[in-house]
Amino acid sequence: MSGSGDLLEVMCLRVHAIKTARPRFFFQGVVRFELMAEEPLPAWSLSVDAVERIELGETWPGEVTREWAWGGATGAGVRVCVLDSGIEVGHPRVGDIQQSVAISIDADGVTVDEKDTAGDLCGHGTACAGVIRSLAPECELVSVRVLGAGYTGSGEVLLEGLRWAIEQGFEVVNMSLSTTKQKFAGLLHELADSAYFRRTMLVASAHNMPVESYPWRFSSVISVGSHEQDDPLAYFYNPSPPVEFFARGVDVDVAWTGGGSLVCTGNSFATPHISGIAALVLSKHPDLTPFQLKSVLYLTATNVGGDR
Amino acid sequence: MSEELRAAVAAGVLGSEQSYRELLQSIVEVARAIFKAKASSIFLLDEEADELVFEAVSGEESQSLIGERFPSSTGIAGFVLVSRQPLVIDDVLADPRFSREVAEKTGFMPKGLMAVPLLHEERVLGVLEVLDRPQDARFTLVEMELLGLFANQAAIALDLLQRARRAQGALAGDGDVAVVARVAAALDARREEGLDDSAYRLLAELERLL
Numbered sequence: 001m002s003g004s005g006d007l008l009e010v011m012c013l014r015v016h017a018i019k020t021a022r023p024r025f026f027f028q029g030v031v032r033f034e035l036m037a038e039e040p041l042p043a044w045s046l047s048v049d050a051v052e053r054i055e056l057g058e059t060w061p062g063e064v065t066r067e068w069a070w071g072g073a074t075g076a077g078v079r080v081c082v083l084d085s086g087i088e089v090g091h092p093r094v095g096d097i098q099q100s101v102a103i104s105i106d107a108d109g110v111t112v113d114e115k116d117t118a119g120d121l122c123g124h125g126t127a128c129a130g131v132i133r134s135l136a137p138e139c140e141l142v143s144v145r146v147l148g149a150g151y152t153g154s155g156e157v158l159l160e161g162l163r164w165a166i167e168q169g170f171e172v173v174n175m176s177l178s179t180t181k182q183k184f185a186g187l188l189h190e191l192a193d194s195a196y197f198r199r200t201m202l203v204a205s206a207h208n209m210p211v212e213s214y215p216w217r218f219s220s221v222i223s224v225g226s227h228e229q230d231d232p233l234a235y236f237y238n239p240s241p242p243v244e245f246f247a248r249g250v251d252v253d254v255a256w257t258g259g260g261s262l263v264c265t266g267n268s269f270a271t272p273h274i275s276g277i278a279a280l281v282l283s284k285h286p287d288l289t290p291f292q293l294k295s296v297l298y299l300t301a302t303n304v305g306g307d308r
Numbered sequence: 309m310s311e312e313l314r315a316a317v318a319a320g321v322l323g324s325e326q327s328y329r330e331l332l333q334s335i336v337e338v339a340r341a342i343f344k345a346k347a348s349s350i351f352l353l354d355e356e357a358d359e360l361v362f363e364a365v366s367g368e369e370s371q372s373l374i375g376e377r378f379p380s381s382t383g384i385a386g387f388v389l390v391s392r393q394p395l396v397i398d399d400v401l402a403d404p405r406f407s408r409e410v411a412e413k414t415g416f417m418p419k420g421l422m423a424v425p426l427l428h429e430e431r432v433l434g435v436l437e438v439l440d441r442p443q444d445a446r447f448t449l450v451e452m453e454l455l456g457l458f459a460n461q462a463a464i465a466l467d468l469l470q471r472a473r474r475a476q477g478a479l480a481g482d483g484d485v486a487v488v489a490r491v492a493a494a495l496d497a498r499r500e501e502g503l504d505d506s507a508y509r510l511l512a513e514l515e516r517l518l
Contacts, residue, residue, distance in 0.1 A: 084391075122381075209456040250449060251447060265396035266396060268393045
């Protein structure tokens with residue numbers, strides 16, 4: 001292959017396997033894909049004889065009900081990442097967690113400690129994990145600790161933690177946190193979009209204050225605010241974004257450090273409700289893309305078709 | 309800078325620090341009254357030390373706490389700071405680690421607390437906390453919004469306080485704007501001595517470049 005003409009031909013006709021393409025390197029928000037040659041794929045256009053290639057893995061029912069969406073599901077087989085202050089190992093409301101990772105940054109660069117033993121430095125990550133576990137009892141939980149090591153550098157650590165989580169290909173990433181730093185907005189946006197196209201659903205807490213913060217404002221994530229009802233399965237679609245869904249977030253009885261529990265209020269606790277429900281849906285319908293998952297959540301929202 | 313000018317600026321700066329402190333104090337007093345709480349406090353983030361500092365306190369153990377510091381990732385206030393997310397906890401005592409930590413520092417053990425980050429533009433300046441609302445009053449999202457409004461006011465006051473302190477720091481000759489203050493003083497001296505205005509022209513060019 002030589003010359004730009006050949007390259008163009010390759011791009012148009014012979015690009016393969018976006019489904020198995022995985023970003024191999026993340027560098028300043030640039031995602032490089034290593035394409036594998038085995039699987040043909042429809043690229044950026046669809047010829048008549050290629051329609052069969054985009055056959056959906058899932059048969060979409062005429063009416064999407066909660067029973068269809070997650071009836072009988074336990075979250076089994078779905079990996080949920082909690083990007084937070086850590087998760088307390090052995091908390092009765094959390095149970096087993098598959099992995100604990102800690103992200104730190106110093107003068108030598110980013111360190112990913114893939115066997116972190118510090119647990120939860122605050123309680124908040126354990127709380128989120130407990131909510132997810134209560135809804136999806138058999139999902140896998142992975143803790144990525146990006147908070148608790150001080151204010152300085154917390155934005156960079158959040159960014160690197162999210163980058164690592166997306167590289168791992170988790171199905172759901174719970175982010176009950178945000179940054180207000182403009183300089184991270186662009187990179188976070190690219191990461192959020194790359195997650196969306198790689199079937200990693202980011203679920204992020206909205207701010208209930210009128211501030212610009214990220215990543216919840218991006219349309220490639222699910223943004224979550226709170227409602228006041230006490231039903232963990234009540235969630236509402238919001239037709240006036242940027243907040244897309246409201247979930248239980250007031251007076252939530254959550255797990256906390258020391259094997260204990262607390263009654264807490266905040267969008268931080270509404271978010272893992274949606275993460276847990278997303279894990280249920282994905283355990284029953286593992287082929288759903290983030291777009292389809294959002295559609296299922298919309299169709300089964302309490303104020304849409306949730307009573308069916 | 310001439311003595312007269314220095315004195316005038318210094319007086320202005322000192323006066324403003326005092327009035328911003330009063331504004332912060334007023335915010336915690338009103339927050340405490342509105343939520344019928346036992347105490348309320350504002351913490352300022354000291355970015356250089358990576359610590360939170362008690363800046364205004366209303367309540368029983370109040371004034372002795374002003375100036376007390378703790379690491380920026382400690383406890384609930386630290387979490388609210390780094391996560392930018394407001395948090396309301398109804399039974400803090402259930403977390404033995406947390407209550408001990410607070411009690412050691414303040415001598416006051418709250419049962420419940422509301423904590424909200426103080427965000428101004430893209431910076432997080434500190435945390436506002438309201439401690440021990442009446443136990444029988446159920447927390448609602450309306451109160452959360454009210455807390456957010458207070459936080460906004462507190463953040464503006466904190467921003468002004470920080471600006472006043474930076475100006476004061478410049479006059480005292482420490483802080484990163486000190487060099488600008490010294491250049492201004494040198495320029496002032498040159499003008500008094502009747503020297504040519506080449507330095508001003510140089511600065512005018514610099515301003516154009518910036």
